[in-house]
Amino acid sequence: MHPDFPYQLYLVISEESCVHFPMLQVAEMSIEGGVDIIQLREKNLDTSAFIKKAEALKKITDKYRIPLIINDNLDVAKAVDSFGIHVGNSDMPPTEIQQKWDRNKAIGYSIEYLEQLENEQTQVANHLGISPIYSTATKTDTVTEWGIEGIKKIRALTPKPLVAIGRMDAGNAAEVIKAGADCIAVVSAICTSEDPKKAAEKIKSQIHQNQHENL
Structure with missing residues (x-):
């Protein structure tokens, strides 16, 4: 667990990604299963609709005192x-976000190639998204498939919290x-998942088990 980012299981959610239950229900079930931070990713909504969805989700995250991250819309x-x-490489850069928003707010930044670790945006970011570890149908505009060796390389080059x-x-x-x-x-x-709570519990269990083995 990173002292500057004490979150271990991060759910990235959207209405269209939820199959068996409505998005808000999936969010609540997942929190009960161990998710401790949630990102709302709605690429196809206008800002007004995105805000309404975010407000509804924030009622749930606030109820459980879980941080809410918004994807790519300041x-x-x-x-x-x-x-x-x-944000990612094609979004508003972290340096600009920092100028336009409260500096105490968290900025996550996607790392898609090693050279980014040396740029100003990475320095400003609070935590780094390593994207993707393995290619996925939910995100098709990525540059590098990092794999396990990629995580090790990045870990050796930065002390910042890494979100895989x-x-x-x-x-x-x-x-x-x-x-x-x-x-x-x-x-x-x-x-x-047909049981989002149980799915979250299984992943959280694997995270904890590995951390205990490394102590």
Whole structure:
């Protein structure tokens, strides 16, 4: 667990990613199963609709005292006073976000190639998304498939909290944490599950088991 980012299981959620239950229900079930931070990712909504969805989700995250991250929309993040925002290379850069928003807010930044570790955006970011560890159908605009060796390389080059995303599930969470990630970000393994609570519990168990083995 990273002292600056004490979250271990990170759910990335959207309405369309949720198969068996409505999004808000999946969010609540997943929190009960061990998710401790949630990112709302709605690429196809206009800002007004995105804000309404974020407000509804924030009622749940506030109820459980879980941080809410907004994907790539500073207007929405400001409107709902979210814990933070997550951006990639083609989004508003972290340096600009920092100028336009409360500096105490968390900024997540996706690392898609090693050279990014040396740029100003990475320095400004609070935590880094390693995207993707394994290629995934939910995110097709990525540059590098990092794999386990990629996590190890990045871990050796930065002390910042690392959030691993890309086909993460209970079967690979332990090895990803062992390789140097601080947090596992999940989409399909929870959102498409017939039992989101149990799916979250299984992944969290793997994270904890590996951490105890490394003590």
